[in-house]
Amino acid sequence: MAKILIAGLGKGIKKDGKYSEANYSIENENQETIIYKGENFITSALEKHFAIDKTIYIGTVGSMWDNLYSYYCNKYDFEEDEDYTFELLEAASNATKDSDFSEINIKKFNEIFEGRAKIILTKFGMNTNEIFENFNMMMEIGNILNDGDEIYLDITHSFRSNAMWMFLVINYITDVLDKNIEIKMISYGMFEAKYEKEIKENGENIKLVISPIVNLKAFFDLMNWIKGANELKNYGNAYTILEMIEDDDVNKKIKTFSNSINLNYIGTIKRNLESIKKIIDKIDSIKGPGKLIIPSVLKNFIEIFGNIKQEYEFLFKLAEWNFKQKRYAMVAININEGLREFVANLLEIEDRVVDFNDENSEIFKYFKKIKHSIQYAKDHMKGTFDKKEEKLYKMFEHTRKIRNEIAHSAGKKDTAINDVESLKNYVKDVSELINDKELLKYLKLKYNV
Missing domain, CATH: 3.40.50 (Rossmann fold)
Known part of the structure; x- marks a missing residue:
């Protein structure tokens, strides 16, 4: 040294x-x-x-x-x-x-x-x-x-x-x-x-x-604060800013939140956001340059994710946020998991099956029904709902393949540019589909739910 x-x-x-x-x-x-x-x-x-x-x-x-x-x-x-x-x-x-x-x-x-x-x-x-x-x-x-x-x-x-x-x-x-x-x-x-x-x-x-x-080292410290705030706001990474947070309780909760974001642990993200809400007064009382940075960044996360009740809505919102940060692997996983949660909610299935490739799962059967229905519709005139239903299935199937490629490192896909473009459309489309009340009514009636 x-x-x-x-x-x-x-x-x-x-x-x-x-x-x-x-x-x-x-x-x-x-x-x-x-x-x-x-x-x-x-x-x-x-x-x-x-x-x-x-x-x-x-x-x-x-x-x-x-x-x-x-x-x-x-x-x-x-x-x-x-x-x-x-x-x-x-x-x-x-x-x-x-x-x-x-x-x-x-x-x-x-x-x-x-x-x-x-x-x-x-x-x-x-x-x-x-x-x-x-x-x-x-x-x-x-x-x-x-x-x-x-x-x-x-x-x-x-x-x-x-x-x-x-x-x-x-x-x-x-x-x-x-x-x-x-x-x-x-x-x-x-x-x-x-x-x-x-x-x-x-x-x-x-x-x-x-x-x-x-x-004048304070200028360098301020630059690190700004860098840390940018990492937390845009990527959910609190690791730079943690070194400058002295309060142990605030430090621990922000670290847990950051870890859960990077691991895509949905339950932990939600629970930690609730924990952060409870200590927001303590976060507001942070002194120094952190006072101008940390509260606003964390409140922004709470505003985006803090009031979502349905699991699938949370997953789709997280997919949207991840896409903005160019974390495309997380986007595919969030959308696919969100679609499974969406169907499970639609079918009122309480027992979620972890392996969604299991042909005995109700979720898997439901998407197979959609697949057969799409095949049938190809020989007939497609209606508005048929097109939306096909979009829903393609979204599920494509993100499932991306998810499997990521999970197993199979090396079979060489379509990164096209996949990212598709994910960009899925983030926009999925929000429209799940909020289409007429489509939901149509799907329930069609599959006798």
């Missing part, structure tokens, strides 16, 4: 031929203010305060690499190559937005301070191509970080767009590359809030102008 600081670096401000120094203050864990006087870079203060193992710098050809090189030579007691310092200074001084990376020798810096400091050059990002090129170059950070690393980001210097870059890169590393890293701090040297402080040094009182270094 290492402490890694990632920071932007700009051109710097010179006074009397030298780069300006600044004084910084950082609060420690005990909320005591520590002052770092006469620092060349904000990173030098951060390195000292947090005992940073390695710093990664992001900047353009025109950044003050000469000053950075001198600083690290002094820090690690390396002999400074003055020719190389001048070479870096000259390249930075002559740099423009069109400068090529070959104009500056960054490779030498990275070799000298390998394991301690590293430079990643970027372009100005003046157009879409340069933005994507920069992103690709910054992805190198992902190769540097290891599981367990603690990350400190500084967004004080360089272009304002660098702050956006760092957020994008860290999100990519944590979400896509799946690196197990921890963001410890996002620092910003707030020069706008600088203040004067009198301190004693060598027996004398001196006044310092100090820029406080503030922690």
